[in-house]
Structure formats: structure tokens, C-alpha cells
Amino acid sequence: xxxxxxxxxxxxxxxxxxxxxxxxxxxxxxxxxxxxxxxxxxxxxxxxxxxxxxxxxxxxxxxxxxxxxxxxxxxxxxxxxxxxxxxxxxxxxxxxxxxxxxxxxxxxxxxxxxxxxxxxxxxxxxxxxxxxxxxxxxxxxxxxxxxxxxxxxxxxxxxxxxxxxxxxxxxxxxxxxxxxxxxxxxxxxxxxxxxxxxxxxxxxxxxxxxxxxxxxxxxxxxxxxxxxxxxxxx
Amino acid sequence: xxxxxxxxxxxxxxxxxxxxxxxxxxxxxxxxxxxxxxxxxxxxxxxxxxxxxxxxxxxxxxxxxxxxxxxxxxxxxxxxxxxxxxxxxxxxxxxxxxxxxxxxxxxxxxxxxxxxxxxxxxxxxxxxxxxxxxxxxxxxxxxxxxxxxxxxxxxxxxxxxxxxxxxxxxxxxxxxxxxxxxxxxxxxxxxxxxxxxxxxxxxxxxxxxxxxxxxxxxxxxxxxxxxxxxxxxxxxxxxxxxxxxxxxxxxxxxxxxxxxxxxxxxxxxxxxxxxxxxxxxxxxxxxxxxxxxxxxxxxx
Numbered sequence: 021x022x023x024x025x026x027x028x029x030x031x032x033x034x035x036x037x038x039x040x041x042x043x044x045x046x047x048x049x050x051x052x053x054x055x056x057x058x059x060x061x062x063x064x065x066x067x068x069x070x071x072x073x074x075x076x077x078x079x080x081x082x083x084x085x086x087x088x089x090x091x092x093x094x095x096x097x098x099x100x101x102x103x104x105x106x107x108x109x110x111x112x113x114x115x116x117x118x119x120x121x122x123x124x125x126x127x128x129x130x131x132x133x134x135x136x137x138x139x140x141x142x143x144x145x146x147x148x149x150x151x152x153x154x155x156x157x158x159x160x161x162x163x164x165x166x167x168x169x170x171x172x173x174x175x176x177x178x179x180x181x182x183x184x185x186x187x188x189x190x191x192x193x194x195x196x197x198x199x200x201x202x203x204x205x206x207x208x209x210x211x212x213x214x215x216x217x218x219x220x221x222x223x224x225x226x227x228x229x230x231x232x233x234x235x236x237x238x239x240x241x242x243x244x245x246x247x248x249x250x251x252x253x254x
Numbered sequence: 255x256x257x258x259x260x261x262x263x264x265x266x267x268x269x270x271x272x273x274x275x276x277x278x279x280x281x282x283x284x285x286x287x288x289x290x291x292x293x294x295x296x297x298x299x300x301x302x303x304x305x306x307x308x309x310x311x312x313x314x315x316x317x318x319x320x321x322x323x324x325x326x327x328x329x330x331x332x333x334x335x336x337x338x339x340x341x342x343x344x345x346x347x348x349x350x351x352x353x354x355x356x357x358x359x360x361x362x363x364x365x366x367x368x369x370x371x372x373x374x375x376x377x378x379x380x381x382x383x384x385x386x387x388x389x390x391x392x393x394x395x396x397x398x399x400x401x402x403x404x405x406x407x408x409x410x411x412x413x414x415x416x417x418x419x420x421x422x423x424x425x426x427x428x429x430x431x432x433x434x435x436x437x438x439x440x441x442x443x444x445x446x447x448x449x450x451x452x453x454x455x456x457x458x459x460x461x462x463x464x465x466x467x468x469x470x471x472x473x474x475x476x477x478x479x480x481x482x483x484x485x486x487x488x489x490x491x492x493x494x495x496x497x498x499x500x501x502x503x504x505x506x507x508x509x510x511x512x513x514x515x516x517x518x519x520x521x522x523x524x525x526x527x528x529x530x531x532x533x534x535x536x537x538x539x540x541x542x543x544x545x546x547x548x549x550x551x552x553x554x
Binding site for chain 2: 043046047048085088089090092094095097098
């Protein structure tokens with residue numbers, strides 16, 4: 021074990037290093053992931069390539085194994101932490117270079133509900149999936165959602181609820197959007213333990229996401245579908 | 255914070271507050287095991303070897319070794335067993351005998367800092383055993399009964415524990431090297447005695463500031479469906495502050511209770527131990543990795 025721990029990342033060729041970073045993300049090794057990011061940058065990789073080929077691809081493996089019951093919550097949280105360590109280095113560089121992100125997600129737990137473990141997990145996995153994520157926390161009212169949507173102008177609105185008593189509030193938020201004529205400005209994804217497809221449809225959401233991995237897959241699929249169908253601007 | 259450090263030549267195990275619970279494997283003990291007793295008396299240690307390896311594989315942190323074979327040379331056999339087990343595993347040992355000469359012979363050959371199992375609050379026992387514990391700078395299990403026997407009154411058992419700790423101090427043995435067994439009485443024979451023991455565990459931790467251990471399976475003596483009952487007792491006792499127990503690590507229910515208690519108390523960082531133990535091993539892709547891949551450092 022100690023011999024494997026002594027691995028010198030800088031001695032690896034790019035492909036091997038990226039593969040190693042996928043493993044290190046999988047194993048939740050934050051320092052090693054950050055080190056890998058710095059090495060790739062020092063070899064002239066663009067921040068966007070580091071993000072996509074090393075971090076996003078690595079978190080993709082984590083997401084699939086989480087979905088399939090191979091990885092468990094504490095492990096995914098560690099992986100997300102490792103990803104964040106890499107992102108901390110990349111984020112300012114990405115802003116500087118204006119590299120395009122897949123899309124922007126605004127996410128929160130609805131009013132009356134203070135549960136956030138699942139919502140946080142989804143937020144982290146979305147970030148790991150290449151999205152820009154704005155997490156506006158728990159107990160979010162329809163008004164607060166509207167204000168945040170105005171401020172951040174996301175592509176996707178994500179809502180979470182863990183209680184059967186709070187999940188109907190998702191309809192309140194979506195109805196508010198409809199009243200303001202802004203429902204079609206956003207892809208609306210909903211999730212949480214008591215929800216299902218039928219509920220999502222009944223409140224007027226675009227999709228129900230069973231878990232964090234499905235949320236990433238669904239977000240990606242819906243963004244690309246929307247972009248394909250969008251009328252090209254000017 | 256009280257840490258009882260016991261060691262082999264190459265490995266420390268710490269029994270302590272706010273640390274993972276320490277499992278002391280009980281299997282190497284001929285009491286009630288006719289075949290093992292016969293083998294040990296004949297100098298055949300096949301079963302001892304198997305028991306040592308199986309218990310460590312099952313998650314025991316420390317192994318109890320007892321060579322109390324009737325009509326045999328217990329001091330000599332115990333020394334042989336200790337040497338053998340120390341050659342098989344780096345788990346520290348609990349040297350278990352009610353015969354002081356056997357404890358002396360075991361300590362003489364032991365590599366590291368042993369846990370001596372045990373001394374009671376009987377004056378004669380204290381005078382025999384504590385000098386040995388002091389001489390070898392070992393740790394000792396103190397059983398909370400005295401000449402008058404095992405009291406059903408937890409206050410009396412607490413007084414016995416205090417007496418052991420104070421007498422140990424007279425021999426220069428710090429309280430951190432005394433692990434008190436508050437004595438678990440069979441629930442089937444002494445209705446509700448478990449509640450008193452749970453309170454006693456808490457008192458031992460808060461007032462005497464000592465680590466604790468117990469023979470967890472006593473609680474279910476004479477009852478059906480023993481393992482889940484032992485598990486319930488273990489989880490409650492750990493919640494009350496018990497820091498180690500002597501048990502059979504091959505029993506899944508008891509081990510799940512211990513590991514579960516560690517998770518609940520936050521003594522299993524990131525639930526890493528729980529997940530590693532209970533994930534379907536065929537599902538772990540890390541197993542398919544070859545040597546080149548890094549592995550997460552064990553959470554000590």
C-alpha cells in the first residue's frame with residue numbers, strides 16, 4: 021500500500037495521469053486531484069480540457085457507480101470534495117478564459133423543507149458533470165426562487181423536497197413561473213425521496229430525477245435537446 | 255480522554271474514548287471446547303492457528319489467549335501459544351488466565367505491551383497480579399467483583415472498580431492502563447440487570463475515567479436467539495461509553511452492532527470501514543485495478 025501511495029504523478033504520461041486522476045477522484049483523494057490538475061496545467065493543457073477530460077470524465081465514473089449501487093453516499097461526498105479541490109484551481113482560470121460550460125443550474129430545497137443532503141449531492145454531481153451550479157439552499161419560497169432566477173439566469177431550475185407535505189410546493193413555484201409567463205425559460209427538474217415520475221408530471225416539471233447520477237444525465241440530455249431545437253439567435 | 259495502548263512488536267491498538275470500538279477475539283480458549291483442549295494438551299496448535307487467523311480476518315483488533323486446560327501445564331502451554339500466535343499475526347494479545355503463574359509465564363515471552371486478563375478486587379489477586387503488570391508495564395483488565403462475589407448492586411461493583419484503580423496506582427500503574435469489566439449479568443437470570451450495567455459503564459467513564467470491556471455474550475446466557483440480543487446489548491453499552499469487548503468476531507450480528515455503533519458515534523470516518531465491510535466485494539472496481547493504482551489510506 022505504501023509503495024502505491026508513493027506514486028509520483030508528475031512521472032506519468034498525460035493519458036496515464038488522467039486515468040490516475042479518475043481513480044483518485046473515485047477514491048476521494050483531494051490533494052492528489054489538485055496536484056494532477058496543476059501538473060496538466062503546467063504541461064500546457066487548457067483549463068477546459070483539464071475540467072472535461074480529467075474531472076468531468078472522472079466524476080462520470082463515480083456517478084455511474086453511485087447509480088448502480090457500487091459506491092455509497094460518503095464515498096461520493098469524498099469524490100465531490102476531491103473534485104472541488106480541482107475546481108478551486110480551475111474556476112478562476114475558466115472565468116479568465118471564458119470557457120463555455122455545459123449549462124447553469126439553480127437548485128434549492130422548497131419552502132417548509134430543510135433537508136439538503138440529497139440536494140447537495142445533486143449540486144455536487146452536477147458541478148462534477150460540468151455544470152455551473154448555484155445552490156440557494158433550503159426552505160426556499162417561490163418569491164426567493166423568482167428573485168434568484170432573475171439574478172442568475174440559469175438554464176435549469178432544480179427543486180428538491182424530502183417530505184410528502186412539502187413536495188406540493190413545487191407546483192406553487194412552477195405555477196408562479198407560469199403566471200409570470202416564464203415557465204418555458206427554464207428546464208425544471210425535480211427530485212427527492214417521496215417523488216416519482218407521475219408527481220413530476222402532475223406539477224408541471226420537465227422531469228423527475230431519481231438520484232444524483234440521473235439528474236446529471238437528464239440535465240445534459242435536456243440541455244442538448246433544447247439547444248438543438250432552439251432557433252439560432254440573430 | 256483516556257487511551258489504553260496495547261501493542262505487539264509492530265502494532266499499537268488503542269482502546270479509548272472517542273475512538274473506534276476495540277474487539278478482543280475470544281476464541282483461543284479451551285474452556286468448553288473439548289477438542290481444542292485436547293489438542294492444546296497434546297501440543298497440537300492447528301486449531302489455535304486457525305482461530306487466530308480467522309478472528310483477525312473477521313475484524314478482531316486484539317486476540318485473547320487462554321490455555322486453561324485442566325490437568326495440564328498451563329504456564330508452559332500459554333507461553334507456547336503466545337509465541338505461536340505472535341508469529342502468525344501482529345494483533346496485540348490479551349493474556350488470559352486465572353492462574354498467576356501462567357500470566358507470569360505468558361508475560362515473560364510476550365513481545366510488546368500486553369493486556370493482562372485479569373485481576374479482581376480481591377486483595378490476594380491484586381497483590382499477586384498487579385506487581386506483574388507493573389513489572390512488564392502491561393495493561394490490565396480489572397473485574398469488578400471482590401471476595402464477597404459479584405454484586406447485583408452496581409454501586410458495589412463501582413466500588414470494586416475504584417479499589418482496583420487505586421491499588422494499581424500504588425504499584426505505579428496509571429488508570430489509563432486499567433480496563434474495567436463492569437460484569438454483564440445474564441438478563442435471563444437477573445431481570446433488568448442490564449440497565450444497571452449500562453449506568454455503571456457511564457459512571458466508570460465519567461467518574462473513574464477508565465476504559466471498559468466486557469464479555470458481551472453473558473447477557474444472553476440461557477436464552478434463545480442469542481446473537482441479536484448480544485448485538486442489542488453491545489450497541490447500547492457502546493452508546494453508554496463502553497470502549498472494548500471480548501467476543502467472538504466470527505458472529506456477524508455482534509460485529510455489525512459494533513461497526514454500526516462506530517458509525518453512529520462518528521468513529522468511522524466517512525463510514526469507510528462500514529462500506530468496505532459490507533459492500534458486495536464483486537462490485538468493487540478497485541479490486542480489478544492492478545498494482546499501479548493508488549489506494550486510499552486506511553483510516554486508523
